[in-house]
Amino acid sequence: MVAGRGSCHACTVRLCDVTDLNSPRNIVLGVAGGIAAYKACHLVRNFKEHGDNVRVVPTQSALNFVGAATFEALSGNPVSTSVFEAVEDVQHVAVGQEADAVVIAPATADLIARLAAGRADDLLTATVLVATCPIIVAPAMHTEMWNNPATQDNVKTLRRRGITVMEPAHGRLTGKDTGAGRLPDPEQIAAIARTELAGFHIDHSWAGLKVVISAGGTQEELDPVRYLGNRSSGRQGYALAEVAAHKGADVTIVAGNTAELPVPSGATIRNIVSAQDLEAAMREESRDADIVIMAAAVADYRPANVAESKMKKGKADDALATLEMVENPDILKSLVAAREEGEVPQKCVIVGFAAETGDGDSSALDYAKEKFARKGCDVLMANEVGRGVTFGQENSEGWILRRNEEPQRVEHGSKQVVAAQILAAVNEMIEPGN
Numbered sequence: 001m002v003a004g005r006g007s008c009h010a011c012t013v014r015l016c017d018v019t020d021l022n023s024p025r026n027i028v029l030g031v032a033g034g035i036a037a038y039k040a041c042h043l044v045r046n047f048k049e050h051g052d053n054v055r056v057v058p059t060q061s062a063l064n065f066v067g068a069a070t071f072e073a074l075s076g077n078p079v080s081t082s083v084f085e086a087v088e089d090v091q092h093v094a095v096g097q098e099a100d101a102v103v104i105a106p107a108t109a110d111l112i113a114r115l116a117a118g119r120a121d122d123l124l125t126a127t128v129l130v131a132t133c134p135i136i137v138a139p140a141m142h143t144e145m146w147n148n149p150a151t152q153d154n155v156k157t158l159r160r161r162g163i164t165v166m167e168p169a170h171g172r173l174t175g176k177d178t179g180a181g182r183l184p185d186p187e188q189i190a191a192i193a194r195t196e197l198a199g200f201h202i203d204h205s206w207a208g209l210k211v212v213i214s215a216g217g218t219q220e221e222l223d224p225v226r227y228l229g230n231r232s233s234g235r236q237g238y239a240l241a242e243v244a245a246h247k248g249a250d251v252t253i254v255a256g257n258t259a260e261l262p263v264p265s266g267a268t269i270r271n272i273v274s275a276q277d278l279e280a281a282m283r284e285e286s287r288d289a290d291i292v293i294m295a296a297a298v299a300d301y302r303p304a305n306v307a308e309s310k311m312k313k314g315k316a317d318d319a320l321a322t323l324e325m326v327e328n329p330d331i332l333k334s335l336v337a338a339r340e341e342g343e344v345p346q347k348c349v350i351v352g353f354a355a356e357t358g359d360g361d362s363s364a365l366d367y368a369k370e371k372f373a374r375k376g377c378d379v380l381m382a383n384e385v386g387r388g389v390t391f392g393q394e395n396s397e398g399w400i401l402r403r404n405e406e407p408q409r410v411e412h413g414s415k416q417v418v419a420a421q422i423l424a425a426v427n428e429m430i431e432p433g434n
């Protein structure tokens with residue numbers, strides 16, 4: 001099935017004729033000749049486990065790192081590199097025509113240059129020239145090669161043509177070097193590919209914007225052993241960071257209790273523990289922010305006293321049985337107030353979240369509307385939680401609330417798919433020329 005490339009108004013959403021997230025897809029996985037080629041095996045697995053049909057198209061140099069037999073065994077499909085193999089099947093055209101998505105991981109500087117030049121000198125480049133479906137490129141190379149103006153110009157060219165070039169991750173490279181240029185985490189590559197397959201194109205229009213996102217949950221200390229916490233996994237905040245970073249923004253995640261999650265490539269993490277830490281970090285990071293998103297679950301109260309040694313049960317003043325609590329600051333409200341006072345830029349778009357449950361009196365959406373009015377933010381993403389819904393789940397859905405507009409339904413999908421819809425709504429509120 002071939003996805004269309006029409007654009008939906010001035011926002012970041014590209015409408016495709018593909019909406020069923022669970023139907024199997026034809027994925028072409030291009031692999032270029034870099035040491036990260038071995039990670040492509042994880043991607044084949046990921047797509048296969050999802051039920052997709054995977055056709056691996058390596059370059060000749062990629063086969064120096066991983067043999068064709070490995071890709072054939074993992075994908076269950078033949079592997080060829082040249083347009084002169086299986087000529088009777090007209091592979092150089094057929095592979096691209098039949099693809100629902102082309103994912104290239106890793107993409108080396110050389111492959112990116114050949115794609116930018118529009119070459120068709122092997123099966124992979126020919127496939128990219130033919131494909132009209134989403135194309136996702138995950139670069140991996142040394143920092144110097146990534147930063148070289150030649151590579152940067154080539155990347156710009158690909159992005160201008162509607163190809164999604166992911167930001168490389170930061171970290172350990174081949175040999176003793178460390179820096180930007182690592183292949184993004186294969187799970188993140190697959191998640192971005194699925195977001196594109198669901199019809200949400202991640203363009204690169206946020207270059208130069210600073211986005212600050214709180215994610216995860218706060219922990220309020222009781223004594224050296226105990227704390228009061230919540231169930232937030234941080235996944236929605238991290239997915240927002242992934243999509244914003246791939247849109248080109250400078251992204252900072254202020255994170256509570258998210259150590260298990262892989263850092264989204266292109267984002268910086270600042271760890272916090274308590275609501276008070278979170279408020280201080282958010283106030284500082286928001287001073288020059290263009291977009292602030294409060295996705296963290298913040299404890300509304302904290303213990304009035306933090307014991308210096310472990311609290312014991314059964315004592316005369318059993319403080320554990322009757323904890324005295326004090327209210328935490330409402331960080332979202334304080335950011336809105338700081339914007340009114342000029343401490344946060346006037347142009348900054350502030351986004352809140354509302355995790356609600358309905359009851360006998362009102363629906364989750366009604367409670368979310370009340371919260372939106374109370375918080376004063378510009379956008380509120382509301383979803384229904386409880387009974388295993390949303391917290392810690394892979395998928396989500398809900399409504400986007402904006403002033404003077406009807407609630408917009410957020411289509412059910414992965415946290416990245418939900419993130420793409422939220423950021424599309426935010427995109428409409430960014431001042432032109434920002």
Ligand code: CTP
Nearest residue numbers: 294295296298300329330331332352353354355
């Ligand atoms: N929030 C915040 N500071 C707090 C509590 C919440 O900034 N002390 C933010 C959350 O990050 C979220 C939004 O406010 O963006 C709504 O959070 P939620 O926990 O749903 O709302 P509360 O204000 O805590 O209201 P309640 O718990 O009574 O529903």
